[in-house]
Amino acid sequence: MLETIEYGELEGNYVLVDVRSPGEFEEGTIKGxxxxxxxxxEERKIIGTIYTRESVDKAKRIGLEVASKxxxxxxxxxxxxxxxxNKIVLFCARGGMRSGVLxxxxxxxxxxxxxxxxGYKGYRKFVIEKLPELNDGVQYVVLHGNTGVGKTEILKQLECDGFDVLxxxxxxxxxxxxxxxxxLGKTTSQKAFESKIYHMLRDSKSSYVFIEAESKRIGNTTIPDFIxxxxxxxxxxxxxxxxxxxTNLIINEYTKFENCNSEIIDCLKRLxxxxxxxxxxxxxxxxxxSEYEVVVSELMIKHYDPMYMHSAGKYDYALEIKVMDIKTATQQIENWFRVT
Structure with a gap:
């Protein structure tokens, strides 16, 4: 008899095997x-169409024929x-036919x-339930600043230095x-985004988590309201x-990719x-x-900075720093944090 287990009860030396299609896996899976x-x-699409439009039995037979090969x-x-x-832990979309039969x-x-x-639906329910609890247990240290000041780079350095970073x-x-x-290619799905946040907060070493100030929407994802x-x-x-x-930081970041010019132009046209x-x-x-300097500096001064400064005055800042280089700026924050 095949045993069924809740995601939250997993322990020991096990490996998770996602038996769903590659497209389902890419949209979101369980970490690891x-x-x-x-x-x-394509096989999943065909079988699913037969299941809903023709016959459950026919879909099962075709599924068995495809899988048997x-x-x-x-x-x-x-x-x-x-x-x-020691243990193979399978899951599919809802813990049904695919993981059950295999x-x-x-x-x-x-x-x-x-x-x-x-299956994955059960894992998602677990994440949605536990994420607010994890969020309640942390204090966010939020980095604010205009585009290009190095907030992301500082976060990466903080993480390298052993601090918890979301x-x-x-x-x-x-x-x-x-x-x-x-x-950057394809953006993350909302499901995968929330799962990544859950695992980061679950594995955090302290109650203080460094994070960058963001709009509620990032690309195709939305920051959960409680966070x-x-x-x-x-x-x-x-x-x-x-x-x-x-200007230099932004140019270095955005022009290091193949075909960067065409992607930059596509994005600029939306402005x-x-x-x-x-x-x-x-x-x-x-x-x-390749005359990027004029584009970057003008966009910051005329477009991004005015939008950002509109909201920057909403907060009382515990620390204000001027970045000359990322490592020194990160050290200033770490020194401040240790004595706070």
Whole structure:
């Protein structure tokens, strides 16, 4: 008999195996899971359509036919995993057919196998339930400052130095601005975003977590309201830097990717209704000629800084620093934190 376990009860030397399709896995999975799919995305789509529009029995038969051709390969993969782990823990979308059938087969072949109750859906329910509790237990130390002052770089250095950091932009795979996707590829789904936050807070070493001030929406993801409100009541630090430092930092960040110019131009065109067609044409021409300085400095001074400073005065800052270089600025924050 295949045992079913709640995600929150997992313990010991186990490995999570996500048997859903690659597309489902990419949208969001359980941290550390390995994807060994029973169906690819197209097979899943076909079987699902038959299930809903024709017949459950027909869908089951086609599913078995498709899966049977892969079982030997799947068995070999999982057999190798069983040499490293004491237990194989399977999950699918809702803990139903895919993980159930495969789990019973593996168990009958002598592999110690369990499946997660309600599958990925059960894990999501667990995350949604536990995330507010974890959030209640932390105090956020929030970095504020204009675009390009180095907030993200400071957070990375803080993390390297052993401090707890919640990198919302990193989790969203978006820099939180109109040009935020340049060079980064596909943004994170809301489900995966929330899961990353959960695991970071669960694994935090202290009750103080450094974080960057953000708008509630980052790319395609939204910061849960209870976290967003907790950030507002946190400890606030203002980070500043001169325009040359900011310009160089942004240019280095945004132009290190292949095809960066075309992506930058695509993003710039979305600003047309705010700063006019003539300015956009001028900026696009400058980008194509690698004259980034004028574009970056003007966008900061005329567009981003006025928008940011509108909200910057809402907070009392416990510390204000001027960044000359990232390492020194990070050290200032760490020294301040240790005596606070």
């Amino acid at each position: 899971a390995i994807n060994i799919p029973l169906f690819d995305d 892969k079982l030997l390969h799947i068995y070999d993969e999982i057999k190798e995993l069983s040499k490293q782990y 789990g019973m087969l593996l168990s009958s072949l002598g592999i110690n196998t369990e499946r997660i109750h309600e 990198d919302l932009e990193g989790f969203a795979n978006h820099r939180g601005s109109l040009l935020g996707t340049v060079g 967003f409100q907790k950030m507002k009541s946190g400890i606030h630090i203002f980070v500043d830097a001169d325009i040359d430092f900011r 047309e209704k705010y700063i006019g067609e003539k300015n956009i044409d001028r900026y696009c021409k400058a980008v194509l000629e």
